[in-house]
Amino acid sequence: MSVLQVENVRKEYDDVLAVEDASFAVEDGEFVSILGPSGSGKSTMLRMVAGFESPTSGDIRINGENVVGVPSFERDTNMVFQNLALFPHLTVAENIAFGLKRRGVGREEREKRIEDILEVVELSGYGDRDIDQMSGGEQQRIALARAIVNEPSIILLDEPLASLDRKLRQHMKFELQRIQEETGITFLYVTHDQEVAMSISDRMVILNEGSIEQKGSVQDIYDRPETRFVAQFMGDLNAVTGTAVDQSENTIEVEIDETAVTVPYDDTSAVSDGDTIDIGVRPSHADLVPPSNGGIMSGTVTNHIYAGDEMVYTVDIGQEVFQVETETDSFEIGDTVALTWDAEQTFLFNGGQNVSVRDEHAVQLEG
Amino acid sequence: MIPNTIERFVDRRGRTIGLGLMWVVIALLWIPIGIVTLMSFAADRALAFPPDELTLHWYREFLQNDAAIDAVFTSLQVSVIATLITVVLATILSYAIAKYEFPGKGMIQLVVTLPIIVPLVVVGVAMVLFFGVINVGTGFWSVVIAHVVRTIPFAALIIIPTMLRFDETLEEAAKDLGADELDVFVNVRLPNILPGIVAGGLLAFTISFNEFVYTYFVRDTRTETLPIYLWNQIRFEASPEVNVISVVFLLVAIGMILLALAITNVQRITMR
Amino acid sequence: MLLLFFILPLLYMVWLSFHDGMPPASLTLENYLNVVTTDLYLRVVWRTTVLTVQTTALVVVLGYTLAYSMARFSKRTTLLLLLVILPFWTNYIVRMYALINIFSRDGLLDWMQLVTGLAQEPSGIMYTHTAVLLGLTYVWLPLATLPFYASLTNMDDNLIEAAKDLGAGPIETFFTVTLPMTKNGVIGGIILVAIPTFGAFVTPTLLGGTDQLMIGMVIENQFTEAFNWPFGSALSVIVSAFVVLMLLIAVKFGAGDVVTRRSDTQ
Numbered sequence: 029m030s031v032l033q034v035e036n037v038r039k040e041y042d043d044v045l046a047v048e049d050a051s052f053a054v055e056d057g058e059f060v061s062i063l064g065p066s067g068s069g070k071s072t073m074l075r076m077v078a079g080f081e082s083p084t085s086g087d088i089r090i091n092g093e094n095v096v097g098v099p100s101f102e103r104d105t106n107m108v109f110q111n112l113a114l115f116p117h118l119t120v121a122e123n124i125a126f127g128l129k130r131r132g133v134g135r136e137e138r139e140k141r142i143e144d145i146l147e148v149v150e151l152s153g154y155g156d157r158d159i160d161q162m163s164g165g166e167q168q169r170i171a172l173a174r175a176i177v178n179e180p181s182i183i184l185l186d187e188p189l190a191s192l193d194r195k196l197r198q199h200m201k202f203e204l205q206r207i208q209e210e211t212g213i214t215f216l217y218v219t220h221d222q223e224v225a226m227s228i229s230d231r232m233v234i235l236n237e238g239s240i241e242q243k244g245s246v247q248d249i250y251d252r253p254e255t256r257f258v259a260q261f262m263g264d265l266n267a268v269t270g271t272a273v274d275q276s277e278n279t280i281e282v283e284i285d286e287t288a289v290t291v292p293y294d295d296t297s298a299v300s301d302g303d304t305i306d307i308g309v310r311p312s313h314a315d316l317v318p319p320s321n322g323g324i325m326s327g328t329v330t331n332h333i334y335a336g337d338e339m340v341y342t343v344d345i346g347q348e349v350f351q352v353e354t355e356t357d358s359f360e361i362g363d364t365v366a367l368t369w370d371a372e373q374t375f376l377f378n379g380g381q382n383v384s385v386r387d388e389h390a391v392q393l394e395g
Numbered sequence: 396m397i398p399n400t401i402e403r404f405v406d407r408r409g410r411t412i413g414l415g416l417m418w419v420v421i422a423l424l425w426i427p428i429g430i431v432t433l434m435s436f437a438a439d440r441a442l443a444f445p446p447d448e449l450t451l452h453w454y455r456e457f458l459q460n461d462a463a464i465d466a467v468f469t470s471l472q473v474s475v476i477a478t479l480i481t482v483v484l485a486t487i488l489s490y491a492i493a494k495y496e497f498p499g500k501g502m503i504q505l506v507v508t509l510p511i512i513v514p515l516v517v518v519g520v521a522m523v524l525f526f527g528v529i530n531v532g533t534g535f536w537s538v539v540i541a542h543v544v545r546t547i548p549f550a551a552l553i554i555i556p557t558m559l560r561f562d563e564t565l566e567e568a569a570k571d572l573g574a575d576e577l578d579v580f581v582n583v584r585l586p587n588i589l590p591g592i593v594a595g596g597l598l599a600f601t602i603s604f605n606e607f608v609y610t611y612f613v614r615d616t617r618t619e620t621l622p623i624y625l626w627n628q629i630r631f632e633a634s635p636e637v638n639v640i641s642v643v644f645l646l647v648a649i650g651m652i653l654l655a656l657a658i659t660n661v662q663r664i665t666m667r
Numbered sequence: 668m669l670l671l672f673f674i675l676p677l678l679y680m681v682w683l684s685f686h687d688g689m690p691p692a693s694l695t696l697e698n699y700l701n702v703v704t705t706d707l708y709l710r711v712v713w714r715t716t717v718l719t720v721q722t723t724a725l726v727v728v729l730g731y732t733l734a735y736s737m738a739r740f741s742k743r744t745t746l747l748l749l750l751v752i753l754p755f756w757t758n759y760i761v762r763m764y765a766l767i768n769i770f771s772r773d774g775l776l777d778w779m780q781l782v783t784g785l786a787q788e789p790s791g792i793m794y795t796h797t798a799v800l801l802g803l804t805y806v807w808l809p810l811a812t813l814p815f816y817a818s819l820t821n822m823d824d825n826l827i828e829a830a831k832d833l834g835a836g837p838i839e840t841f842f843t844v845t846l847p848m849t850k851n852g853v854i855g856g857i858i859l860v861a862i863p864t865f866g867a868f869v870t871p872t873l874l875g876g877t878d879q880l881m882i883g884m885v886i887e888n889q890f891t892e893a894f895n896w897p898f899g900s901a902l903s904v905i906v907s908a909f910v911v912l913m914l915l916i917a918v919k920f921g922a923g924d925v926v927t928r929r930s931d932t933q
Contacts (some may be wrong), residue, residue: 640761
């Protein structure tokens with residue numbers, strides 16, 4: 029049975045629709061991220077699971093039991109807050125003991141569990157310190173320990189790493205992963221940072237404007253985004269708009285500013301001739317060649333910068349500006365160049381939905 | 396441990412109950428004020444509730460009562476003079492705090508706040524003793540001095556932060572452009588801190604106009620401010636005219652607060 | 668100016684309190700001994716203390732409830748702050764007179780009791796302990812609400828959610844998190860109420876009369892009728908000692924800041 033099941037949950041504030049008909053499940057021991065830009069409803073989603081907000085309609089099940097209407101203090105969930113919300117008037121150990129006391133755990137047992145959890149988060153011996161004596165990274169771990177020590181069915185994390193600097197965030201990312209694996213507790217992690225989400229989660233739920241755009245494994249979502257939004261959110265994406273003009277068995281021809289571009293495609297039901305099509309290419313999948321070598325489209329180099337072992341070129345192709353990451357360093361600003369890209373790595377969007385087809389998987393279309 | 400049923404009830408109904416209690420308390424704060432206003436229109440001499448009939452009689456009585464009108468003018472005189480002195484002194488004090496280092500600067504906060512904290516009776520009797528010793532005696536000017544002592548802390552506590560927020564580089568810029576010290580103060584600093592000074596002045600005036608305890612001790616019989624007149628009426632005559640005077644005070648207070656609000660903001664006034 | 672007309676008078680008053688008459692007179696402790704050996708004065712000090720404790724307790728409960736709902740449940744806080752503070756800025760004597768209107772025989776209170784059948788005969792509660800207590804509470808309630816409100820709004824709301832998330836119900840959360848976190852505001856409010864109540868003289872004079880003597884009234888009497896100025900000074904010094912004591916408590920609990928920033932007496 030799933031630890032958490034969210035079924036058709038909808039949340040409205042006055043006139044604003046915060047979450048629209050969302051459904052997803054989290055299995056025991058999983059690390060799942062809810063990923064979305066700010067205002068996408070991801071924090072609202074988490075707060076509904078925690079019991080701070082109640083859904084306008086829909087069910088939230090924890091271990092199969094519907095918890096809608098159950099107050100937060102009676103739910104088997106614990107949260108790590110964005111600003112941590114550690115009690116400044118209590119010591120480290122007292123903070124961790126707070127939940128245990130409410131659960132009626134005896135003194136001796138409490139002390140033992142606090143000691144154990146402090147060891148897990150590598151803060152043994154710091155129990156008597158005041159909260160404001162601890163560094164930012166240490167406070168993160170205390171907040172995590174305060175939630176984990178209760179051994180809830182699921183731990184909810186509301187972007188706890190957002191306030192850390194890059195280096196500490198990298199470190200805490202691995203710490204989170206290690207602690208989750210060590211304790212085996214289910215984590216539901218909310219973030220707007222796709223890099224963090226990709227590196228620590230087993231699965232992701234992508235939220236945009238209150239609706240779930242896609243859910244699945246990290247690999248799946250990165251390689252096979254179902255919508256243009258997901259493709260853009262998961263990494264840099266160049267996109268150019270054209271019109272479908274012709275389809276053959278395995279390809280489709282798209283006319284962009286009077287240039288015809290051929291893209292692999294084999295689902296005749298998704299596109300009709302005359303549809304407006306967006307073609308998406310990641311900068312790392314594109315390359316530049318001299319115009320004499322052909323290429324798919326032509327443009328003018330307007331900027332180039334070094335990024336470690338490769339060059340990032342900015343190329344003006346008239347309708348759009350493309351970013352191209354390549355090892356070539358032979359072009360200068362003002363040069364006319366030809367753009368090429370690996371046809372297999374092209375995304376094809378019709379009305380925002382990804383209709384390009386990968387070899388091994390058929391793309392699932394919604395609706 | 397508190398039983399879960401109670402916790403759950405409070406969780407569900409706490410907001411409603413809390414808001415209900417809040418409005419009850421606010422109503423309790425306002426009922427007496429409403430009653431005074433209502434009773435100022437009551438025809439009866441006695442303070443019986445509810446009034447039998449409503450009339451403007453006591454307002455006419457008030458306007459024809461020379462002693463009451465004299466008290467109003469005395470109050471206005473004292474308050475205007477005291478407010479002017481207070482504003483000037485508080486502005487100089489704030490300017491000194493913002494611009495110069497001097498011995499005892501750290502103590503100023505305490506010295507300025509103490510008159511607010513020490514019970515009025517204590518300061519009132521101390522002042523009357525002291526005026527006796529230094530031969531100021533009691534009368535109009537002793538009342539003005541007492542009012543200045545009473546209002547300076549409030550004015551200073553509003554003007555000092557305004558002065559400290561003033562961007563000193565503006566002054567440097569003005570000097571760089573050829574303005575002298577006085578020029579800078581009048582044309583650069585003053586326009587920037589004026590809202591604070593006006594707010595401080597309004598507050599000082601309000602407090603001075605309402606001031607009773609200090610005045611009670613340091614006045615003589617010829618210097619009868621409106622609160623003193625009111626006190627004497629309540630203690631020795633208790634005519635319904637007192638309700639009318641109360642309404643006058645209410646209107647002045649509300650007018651001053653609204654005026655102050657228009658200039659500064661609620662937080663500044665209420666958090667002092 | 669403050670130094671001249673505030674500090675010096677207080678110092679002179681302290682000096683005078685150790686004399687047996689107007690200077691030049693001999694130094695003595697008699698004024699203080701007089702207070703602790705006279706039954707009447709001991710009763711006055713006791714009554715003043717009781718009223719101070721009762722008023723403070725009432726104000727804390729009512730004011731904290733008010734501030735809590737304003738801070739946690741309301742949106743239009745500017746309007747509410749105005750509604751709370753405007754009565755406070757109304758003339759003190761006027762507010763007392765308003766209460767006289769209500770407490771007198773045949774006043775609003777009597778009328779309500781008759782209408783609801785709680786009492787048959789109009790009696791009023793003027794010149795009783797209750798009248799003074801309610802009067803002092805009415806006067807100081809808005810003032811104490813402000814530090815309560817400030818400390819509640821300064822507190823991070825997430826702490827409350829964190830407590831609930833960890834299994835504490837709203838009541839338990841209040842006592843284990845909210846109250847400790849707003850301790851400074853509470854102490855500040857207590858001091859803002861306790862000090863002027865201990866030195867009150869207008870309220871007990873108008874609502875309590877000679878039956879409900881408080882220290883402030885005795886001091887006033889020594890200066891306006893009995894003309895025993897050294898003795899009045901000694902009583903004032905006792906009140907000042909109470910002020911100093913309260914301020915020390917404030918500083919000890921780290922709430923000194925609240926007092927110096929927000930205060931007004933009477």
